[in-house]
Amino acid sequence: MITAVSFDVWNTLLRIDIVFRRLAKAIAVLKNLDPIEVEKLIHKVYRRARELRLYITESHEVTSFPARSRVLLASELSIDVDELASLIDITFNAVDINLILYEDVKPTLELLNSINLKMGIIGNTVFWESIYTRELLEKLELNTYFRTQVYSDEFGVFKPDKRIFLEFCRRLNAKPWNTLHVGDGIVEDVGGALSSGMKVMFIDRTGITKKMAIPTMGIFITQSLSDILEAIQILDKQFT
DSSP states (O other): OOOEEEEOOBTTTBOHHHHHHHHHHHHHHHHTOOHHHHHHHHHHHHHHHHHHHTTOOOHHHHHTHHHHHHHHHHHHHTSOHHHHHHHHHHHHHHSOHHHHBOTTHHHHHHHHHHTTOEEEEEEOOSSSOHHHHHHHHHHTTOGGGOSEEEEHHHHSOOTTSHHHHHHHHHHHTOOGGGEEEEESOIIIIIIHHHHTTOEEEEEOTTSOSOOEEEGGGTEEEESOGGGHHHHHHHHTTSOO
16 A cells, blocks of 8 residues: 655656746856757756766766766857855745646645645755755745655766665654655656655656556556546556
């Protein structure tokens, strides 16, 4: 029986494209560049950084990865890395937080909270440290739903390493097979959750993937968090 649910943050609960667009505008204004081209470069480096992340195993490299990825982005944009860090800070202070939050998030969290499911976060970091994400969740008043938040730069392990998923379970005193992880990453979220023994709900915010369940593998695929009770009911029948 599923007793706990962990969530990825970016592109699961919050829209990273909104942050990237706001950051691109800030950089473009400062450097007199085309904001559309800057945004494309940010996405390009983001994809590269996520690939690099897969090969990092040392704890100190994981914790320092946000700074390292900022160096990559600053180099691609031909700007000073400290200047970039300042612009990221400005972006988080200026961005409209209501545009970042997906509409199905709060109703879903309220529903799960009403049936006493334990909830929390398992998140990787790239261009900014987890403190930015924590503060954003607090501003959105989402942090009150989460009993714990486990981030790569704090714990020293990236998803899909099963250790970060098992750490989440340890903190909530939940068995992996009684825990559902929700995320948008095939490798980081689906692969990591399954390797740790958890069940997983893969959410495709692009709307390309059709809703389906693969109960024998412990996987539920959807486009919306609103389907989470359906996912729990179906996956609860397997591996209990």
